[in-house]
Amino acid sequence: MRLFNSEKIQINLPNAELIYYPEFFSSKEADHYFKELLNQTNWRQDDIKVFGKTYQQPRLTALYGDSGKPYSYSNITMYPEIFTADLKNIKTLVEEASQHEFNTVLLNLYRNGQDSNGWHADNEKELGKNPLIASVSFGATRPFHFKHRKIKTERHQLILNHGSLLIMKGEMQHHWLHQIAKTKKPIAPRINLTFRCIN
Ligand SMILES: O=C(O)CCC(=O)C(=O)O
Ligand SMILES: [Fe+2]
Numbered sequence: 048m049r050l051f052n053s054e055k056i057q058i059n060l061p062n063a064e065l066i067y068y069p070e071f072f073s074s075k076e077a078d079h080y081f082k083e084l085l086n087q088t089n090w091r092q093d094d095i096k097v098f099g100k101t102y103q104q105p106r107l108t109a110l111y112g113d114s115g116k117p118y119s120y121s122n123i124t125m126y127p128e129i130f131t132a133d134l135k136n137i138k139t140l141v142e143e144a145s146q147h148e149f150n151t152v153l154l155n156l157y158r159n160g161q162d163s164n165g166w167h168a169d170n171e172k173e174l175g176k177n178p179l180i181a182s183v184s185f186g187a188t189r190p191f192h193f194k195h196r197k198i199k200t201e202r203h204q205l206i207l208n209h210g211s212l213l214i215m216k217g218e219m220q221h222h223w224l225h226q227i228a229k230t231k232k233p234i235a236p237r238i239n240l241t242f243r244c245i246n
Contacts, residue, residue: 050140050143051068051071051072051140051143051144051212052068052070052071052072052073053068053144054068054069054070055067055068056068056069058205060195060201060203060223061195061198061201061222062195062217062218062219062221062222062223063193063215063216063217063218063219063222063223064215064216064217064219065205065213065214065215065216065219066145066213066214066216067205067211067212067213067214068144068211068212068213068214069208069211070208070210070211071140071144071183071210071211071212072183072210072211073210074209074210076210077185077209077210078209080133080137080185080210081185081186081209081238083133084133084154084185084238084240085156085186085236085238087131087133088109088154088156089109089128090107090108090109090154090156091107091108091109092104092106092107092108093108093123093125094123095121095122095123096121096122097121104121104123105161105162105163105164105229106155106156106157106158106162106163106164107155107156107158107162108125108153108154108155108156109128109153109154109156110125110126110127110128110151110152110153110154111127111128111129111130111131111134111151111152111154112127112128112130112150112151112152112245113127113129113130113150113151114127114150114151114245115127116151116173116245118151118153118171118173118243118245119171120167120171121167125153127151130152134152134240137152137183137240138152138242141181141183141212141242142242144181144212144214145179145181145214147179147181147244148244149181149242149243149244150243150244150245151242151243151244151245152240152241152242152243153240153241153243154238154239154240155227155238155239155240155241156236156237156238157187157189157227157234157236157237157238157239158236159233159234159235159236160229160230160231160232160233160234161229162229163226163227163228163229164226164227165226166194166224166225166226167224167225167226168219168220168221168223168224168225169215169220169241169243170220170221173245173246174220174243174244174245174246175244175246177216177217177218177220177221178220178243178244179214179215179216179244180214180215180216180220180241180242180243181212181213181214181215181241181242182207182212182213182214182215182239182240182241182242183211183212183239183240183241183242184207184208184209184210184211184213184237184238184239184240185209185210185237185238185239185240186209186235186236186237186238187209187234187235187236187237188206188207188208188209188237189206189207189227189230189234189237190204190205190206190207190227190228191204191205191206191207191213191225191226191227192204192225192226192227192228193205193219193223193224193225193226194223194224194225195222195223196222196223196224197222201223207239227239
């Protein structure tokens with residue numbers, strides 16, 4: 048029995064390496080995890096500060112981990128809750144595929160097309176140099192945009208399927224930015240999990 052679908056697409060770009068598993072989870076498993084994570088996660092909506100002004104973050108988030116260490120970004124500090132059984136199971140499969148260990152997962156819930164995640168890189172100091180980030184998606188499909196900071200022609204998008212896994216590695220977090228843009232189209236909720244290793 049195969050534990051995960053290992054069919055993958057390797058994308059090599061200047062200063063970045065991406066590996067995309069479009070159907071990492073079967074649709075049945077993905078349906079299960081989407082429903083469980085939607086209902087069982089301790090979702091919160093934090094305030095963020097952008098150029099001195101305070102806004103509500105345009106999505107819900109949650110942090111789980113076993114490092115006990117807080118994770119800070121955009122003036123938000125999150126303290127991890129203990130991994131649930133579902134998150135541990137997902138983590139084990141993602142670790143096997145990526146040959147990498149993680150101690151933290153950040154969850155995002157995009158409730159509709161108005162929820163988003165602005166241009167940024169996952170380059171916090173505690174992630175170390177050239178962090179490997181593994182991103183699992185469940186629910187509605189949203190395009191994941193990424194662009195090189197300096198090479199203006201390097202601008203791409205990947206449609207992140209229900210049950211997919213995207214691994215970002217190499218120098219990507221130093222040289223590229225990524226986002227989930229808002230859309231006016233009516234769109235169902237999407238959950239994204241980014242597995243990280245916090246030092
Ligand atoms: O929702 C996504 O696919 C991206 C999430 C993300 O970039 C992040 O949480 O840092
Ligand atoms: Fe990110």
